[in-house]
Structure formats: C-alpha cells, structure tokens
Amino acid sequence: MDERERSAAEIAALRERIRYHLHRYHVLDDPELADSEYDALFDRLVALEERYPEFVVADSPTQRVGAEPLPAFDSVAHELPMLSLDKCLSEDEFAEWEARCRSRVDYEGDFEFTCEPKIDGVAVSLMYEDGVLVRGATRGDGQTGEDITANVRTVSAVPLRLLGTGYPARLEVRGEIYMPTAGFRAFNEAAAAAGERTLVNPRNAAAGSLRQLDPKLTAGRPLSLFCYSAGLREGWQPATHWSVLEAFREWGLRINPRAARTTGLAQCFDYFRGLLADRDELGYEIDGVVVKVDDFALQDALGSVTRKPRWAIAFKYPSEEATTILRGVDFQVGRTGAITPVAKLEPVFVGGVTISNATLHNMDEVARLDLRVGDTVLVHRAGDVIPQVMKVIESRRPADVNEMPRIAMPEHCPACGAAIERPEGEVVARCPAGLTCPAQRRERLRHFASRLAMDIEGMGEKLVDQLVTRELVKDPSDFYRLTREQVESLERMGAKSADNLVSAVEASRDTTLARFIYALGIREVGETTAESLASHFGQLDKLRDATLEELAEVADVGPVVAARVREFFADEHNGGVVDDLVERGVHWPAPERRVSTPLAGETWVITGTLAAMTRNEAKARLVALGAKVAGSVSARTTCVVAGPGAGGKLEQAQQLKVPVVDEKQLLGKLKRYEANDGGGHEES
Numbered sequence: 001m002d003e004r005e006r007s008a009a010e011i012a013a014l015r016e017r018i019r020y021h022l023h024r025y026h027v028l029d030d031p032e033l034a035d036s037e038y039d040a041l042f043d044r045l046v047a048l049e050e051r052y053p054e055f056v057v058a059d060s061p062t063q064r065v066g067a068e069p070l071p072a073f074d075s076v077a078h079e080l081p082m083l084s085l086d087k088c089l090s091e092d093e094f095a096e097w098e099a100r101c102r103s104r105v106d107y108e109g110d111f112e113f114t115c116e117p118k119i120d121g122v123a124v125s126l127m128y129e130d131g132v133l134v135r136g137a138t139r140g141d142g143q144t145g146e147d148i149t150a151n152v153r154t155v156s157a158v159p160l161r162l163l164g165t166g167y168p169a170r171l172e173v174r175g176e177i178y179m180p181t182a183g184f185r186a187f188n189e190a191a192a193a194a195g196e197r198t199l200v201n202p203r204n205a206a207a208g209s210l211r212q213l214d215p216k217l218t219a220g221r222p223l224s225l226f227c228y229s230a231g232l233r234e235g236w237q238p239a240t241h242w243s244v245l246e247a248f249r250e251w252g253l254r255i256n257p258r259a260a261r262t263t264g265l266a267q268c269f270d271y272f273r274g275l276l277a278d279r280d281e282l283g284y285e286i287d288g289v290v291v292k293v294d295d296f297a298l299q300d301a302l303g304s305v306t307r308k309p310r311w312a313i314a315f316k317y318p319s320e321e322a323t324t325i326l327r328g329v330d331f332q333v334g335r336t337g338a339i340t341p342v343a344k345l346e347p348v349f350v351g352g353v354t355i356s357n358a359t360l361h362n363m364d365e366v367a368r369l370d371l372r373v374g375d376t377v378l379v380h381r382a383g384d385v386i387p388q389v390m391k392v393i394e395s396r397r398p399a400d401v402n403e404m405p406r407i408a409m410p411e412h413c414p415a416c417g418a419a420i421e422r423p424e425g426e427v428v429a430r431c432p433a434g435l436t437c438p439a440q441r442r443e444r445l446r447h448f449a450s451r452l453a454m455d456i457e458g459m460g461e462k463l464v465d466q467l468v469t470r471e472l473v474k475d476p477s478d479f480y481r482l483t484r485e486q487v488e489s490l491e492r493m494g495a496k497s498a499d500n501l502v503s504a505v506e507a508s509r510d511t512t513l514a515r516f517i518y519a520l521g522i523r524e525v526g527e528t529t530a531e532s533l534a535s536h537f538g539q540l541d542k543l544r545d546a547t548l549e550e551l552a553e554v555a556d557v558g559p560v561v562a563a564r565v566r567e568f569f570a571d572e573h574n575g576g577v578v579d580d581l582v583e584r585g586v587h588w589p590a591p592e593r594r595v596s597t598p599l600a601g602e603t604w605v606i607t608g609t610l611a612a613m614t615r616n617e618a619k620a621r622l623v624a625l626g627a628k629v630a631g632s633v634s635a636r637t638t639c640v641v642a643g644p645g646a647g648g649k650l651e652q653a654q655q656l657k658v659p660v661v662d663e664k665q666l667l668g669k670l671k672r673y674e675a676n677d678g679g680g681h682e683e684s
C-alpha cells in the first residue's frame with residue numbers, strides 16, 4: 001500500500017469517527033470527546049483532504065459542518081449562510097493571519113479590529129420583522145437549522161420586540177445562547193439533590209436546554225444571550241462591525257460588555273491576555289476571542305473562502321476539558337477527618353497544565369458517575385479550581401463492565417486504621433480518630449503553617465511531613481519549640497535554609513487575631529468567618545467564653561458554625577494548645593474599639609429580603625454600632641427590620657407592638673449613626 005492509498009483509508013476512517021462524534025455532540029448532546037480532541041480529528045481530515053483533493057466527496061464532514069436537524073423540529077433555511085470561523089492557537093499564528101489580511105488588500109498601517117469573547121454556547125439566528133421576533137433558529141449546518149422559536153422566546157435576554165427606532169424592516173440577529181456558570185452549578189446541585197441527571201458542562205447544558213421539545217423545560221433553565229452580528233439586514237448599511245454592535249445595544253439586544261475595538265497587533269495581544277487573566281471571573285465559559293476586521297468595506301474586499309470569512313478569526317485559549325484514563329482512586333484524610341476520594345489519572349494536559357489527580361468530592365459523586373477503575377473519563381479544569389471528573393465515557397468500556405473494579409470506600413482510615421464513620425444523612429465519611437490520626441494531625445499542622453493562617457514561610461508540606469514522622473512536632477505549639485539543631489538535622493536542610501526557617505517561625509509569632517483563629521482549623525471556620533469572629537469579639541478570651549447565643553450574633557455565623565466554635569474551645573486538649581501557643585509568644589495587636597456604640601443595649605430582628613445589602617451585611621453594621629441582632633421577636637425586641645416576604649416575625653412584631661422599619665428607614669438610620677461615629681477608633 002503506498003502513501004496515497006494509506007491516506008485514502010485514513011480519510012475514510014476519520015470521516016466515520018467524525019460522523020459518530022458529530023451525532024453524539026449535536027443530536028444526542030452527549031459528547032465523548034473534549035472539543036480540542038474532536039478538533040484534532042477534524043483538522044487532520046481537513047489536512048488530508050487538502051493534500052488529496054481527489055478524495056473530497058460531497059458528504060464529507062468537512063463539506064457539511066453540523067448535524068441533521070432533529071425530526072421533531074421544523075427545518076429553517078438560513079437566507080444568508082451562517083459561516084464558521086477559522087482559528088489560530090498562538091499570537092504568532094494571529095500575526096500571520098493579520099499580515100495575510102493586509103497583504104491581500106494592500107493595506108498600509110494598522111487595521112482596526114473588534115475583539116469579543118468567544119462564548120461557549122449555542123449559535124442562534126433571531127429574525128425580527130418590523131422589530132418583532134418572528135423566528136429563532138439554530139445554526140445547524142450553516143445552511144439549514146432547526147426552528148426553535150418557541151424555546152428562544154423563553155430566554156429572558158432575547159427581546160421579543162426591539163427597542164427604539166431605525167432598525168431595518170427585516171433584521172436577522174446572530175448571537176450565542178449560553179448558560180452562566182453560576183446557573184449551571186445551581187442547576188446541577190438541584191438536579192443532584194433530586195436524584196436527576198446532571199449536565200456535563202455549560203455548553204452542553206445550553207444546547208440540551210434549547211433542544212427541549214417542551215418549551216416549558218427550556219424556560220426552567222438559566223439561559224442567556226450575547227448578540228454578535230447581523231445576518232440579513234434589509235436596507236441597512238452600517239460602515240463598521242462596531243456600529244452594528246452599538247445599534248444592537250440601542251435596540252435592546254445584549255452585547256458582551258467586554259467587546260472592544262483595537263488597533264493593530266499589540267492591542268489585540270493585550271486584549272487576549274487581559275481577557276484570559278479574567279477568564280474565571282466572567283461568569284460564563286469562553287474558549288477564546290473572536291477578532292473581526294472592523295471596516296465592512298475591507299471585509300468585502302477580503303471576502304470568504306469555503307464558507308469561512310477571511311476577515312475574522314477565532315483566537316483560541318487552552319482547552320479546559322480533556323479525556324483520560326482513571327488509573328485508580330486514593331482516599332485522602334483531611335484535617336477534620338473527612339475522607340475524600342481522589343481520582344488518579346493518566347497524566348493529561350488540560351487548562352494549560354498537566355494534571356494527574358482530580359477530586360471526586362465524596363462517594364455519592366462516585367456513585368452518580370458510576371465510576372470504575374480503567375474508565376475513560378472527561379475531566380475539566382478551569383483556572384485555580386481543583387480539576388474535576390465530569391463524566392464517564394461509557395462507550396469506551398469493555399463489553400463486560402462487571403470485570404472492571406468498582407470503587408468502594410475503605411472500612412478503615414488509610415492513615416490510622418480507625419473504623420470510618422458516615423453518620424446517617426451526611427454525605428461525608430470521616431475518620432473519627434481526631435488528633436491521634438497522623439493524617440489529620442499532619443493536615444492540621446500544614447493548615448496552621450499555611451499562607452493565609454500563621455504564614456510560616458518555607459514550612460511546606462514535605463517539611464511538615466518530616467517533622468511529624470520524626471515526632472518533632474505534634475501540636476501547633478511545637479513549631480515554636482523547634483531548636484536550630486533540630487531544624488538543621490532535617491533532610492535536605494542546609495545551614496542557610498535552617499536559619500531562614502528558624503527566623504520564619506520566629507516572625508510568625510507576630511500575627512493577627514483573625515489569622516490565629518483561622519490557623520486553629522476549627523471546622524466550618526474559613527478565613528472570612530475567622531475575620532468576623534475576630535472583629536466581633538476583639539479578644540481571644542471573649543471568643544473562648546462566648547455562648548452559642550453570643551456566637552450566633554456574629555455576621556456569617558449560623559447555628560452550625562456557632563456549635564463548631566463552642567465544641568472546639570470546650571475541648572480540653574484544644575484549650576491546652578491555645579494556651580501553649582500564647583505562652584510560646586504568639587501575639588496580635590490589641591483590638592480597635594469604636595468610641596461610640598449608639599445602639600448598645602438594643603436588640604434588633606431582621607426578616608424578609610433586603611435589596612441594597614444582604615441580611616448578613618445589615619446584621620454586621622448593626623452589631624458594629626453596638627446592637628444585638630436576634631433571630632426571634634420578643635417583647636424585649638427594640639426594632640424589627642422587615643423586607644419583602646416577611647412573614648411570621650412581622651406579625652409577631654405587630655402583635656407585640658414592636659416598632660417596624662423597612663430597608664430604606666434602616667439605611668437612613670445606619671448612615672446617620674455611622675456618620676456620627678466619625679470613624680474614631682482608639683487602641684484599647
């Protein structure tokens with residue numbers, strides 16, 4: 001077989017695979033490949049067909065991107081085809097594209113571009129006649145899509161009627177319908193709690209939602225829309241793409257707030273880097289930037305080739321999904337004894353780094369995924385978030401699934417051998433051994449020394465492990481007993497680093513009360529709660545002696561957290577460690593105290609919803625002025641703040657003739673008192 005014949009065979013095989021994955025992706029909404037992996041298959045086919053054009057046939061996936069419309073939806077022929085975009089993967093490739101554009105039209109100087117985030121959603125076409133939405137359609141294969149009018153009408157971001165004036169009699173708006181990440185997470189949490197099927201990622205979630213034959217189901221999904229171009233625009237002759245976006249905005253069509261105009265390469269690169277840095281904070285998933293030559297006259301001059309415009313390109317970001325093999329599952333013991341299953345993966349490049357571990361959260365999640373050792377899994381890694389296993393690719397399992405080992409929670413703690421407990425109704429299994437479990441001890445010590453806690457520079461995980469193994473440190477206070485000789489005796493520890501570590505331990509004695517509280521590693525007490533506790537009580541002793549009721553007065557502290565704090569300080573061992581730490585010289589500045597506490601002696605109750613602030617914020621501000629904030633109304637209540645939705649507590653207040661104010665009145669009062677306080681603080 002010569003190379004040409006081999007290529008012919010490969011082309012045939014590739015087409016088969018691509019058709020299969022297209023069907024999974026577009027028709028079943030159940031992909032088996034990460035997009036980047038699919039793209040690689042597709043790119044390979046394009047390359048081979050370019051080399052051997054004689055093998056190109058009309059039904060090759062490269063000639064008909066997309067999938068057959070579902071038979072249950074009517075087909076819609078697009079009056080102007082919906083083009084797809086060429087892409088580039090690096091700034092160098094982008095520079096080459098820019099140079100090609102300029103040379104093609106003999107352009108001196110820098111092009112003006114528009115840059116828009118490339119949303120990971122579903123492309124749609126919205127037809128407006130005399131400003132009224134008459135039809136919504138999917139992109140389909142670019143020529144023919146599906147009529148999803150009833151479904152797009154349920155998306156709040158899609159205007160049913162355009163605002164303002166001046167729009168063409170027939171206007172086709174193109175955009176991307178997507179599911180915001182917060183909505184996606186909330187939907188999945190609710191679905192998981194109800195024992196229903198969860199969605200794989202926001203893009204599939206959007207596609208699946210729009211494909212519901214019952215529009216009521218679509219309406220229940222948190223979908224949104226960004227508009228990015230005009231298809232058919234009868235009689236309207238805008239000069240630039242940017243002016244289209246501006247007109248859209250005026251007509252009530254949603255434009256991405258990050259859309260920007262740039263000039264020349266350098267500004268485009270700045271845009272790419274800036275958006276990438278903010279990728280995790282956008283609130284929706286993106287996979288790159290769409291760059292368009294802004295001037296329509298230049299766009300016309302550049303033209304299109306094989307249904308891709310030459311004047312636009314997608315600058316792609318590193319993929320956040322990949323498939324890999326599950327090699328096994330480890331069970332890790334956290335500092336509070338929680339046992340977490342961790343997936344051991346065949347190393348894979350995703351989200352810009354190589355990963356070999358992913359969290360599985362808990363055994364409910366393992367059961368939901370129906371995970372077995374040897375499975376091919378889809379993993380997702382976005383930003384600093386711990387990589388997650390999203391789903392199992394079931395079709396890659398051997399015929400006999402039962403031969404694959406199941407994953408079971410061990411009966412005994414892998415670190416100390418204690419019998420693992422999982423209380424009725426709780427998701428998390430725990431080792432009950434507390435500080436006698438070396439794993440919990442080690443995790444607590446790591447936490448104590450960590451950056452946001454006592455911040456002992458250089459006291460990394462490996463060092464803590466050594467100190468624990470050699471029994472040089474058992475409790476956090478032992479860090480402050482370490483001698484220079486002991487430190488120098490550790491493995492891979494030179495004189496210089498021993499000096500540094502000793503000084504770092506010394507320096508960490510000078511801390512803040514909030515850091516100290518956080519460092520103690522009380523269950524449910526994160527950084528923010530530690531800060532609230534520190535600023536509320538001001539002094540460690542007051543916190544140690546606080547009753548459940550007093551703890552519950554702190555902003556962000558509910559009954560569960562209050563109970564954990566109480567439990568912690570009631571424990572004799574913990575008390576001893578805290579005393580020891582203070583004796584060893586751990587200290588923090590004395591609290592700042594307000595000069596005036598105008599609401600001292602008053603008890604307030606907040607009920608219903610507030611608009612300008614959360615109830616916790618309102619609580620914190622009242623407490624800062626000296627008031628107590630209670631959870632129930634009694635005859636001794638000074639005042640009740642009632643927002644919309646207030647129920648029983650409001651009725652009680654009226655019965656007991658307790659004064660009631662609304663949010664506006666509360667804000668007025670807070671502002672007055674806070675201003676009178678004059679910001680005067682004094683050291684106590």
Ligand SMILES: [Zn+2]
Nearest residue numbers: 413416431437
């Ligand atoms: Zn244990």
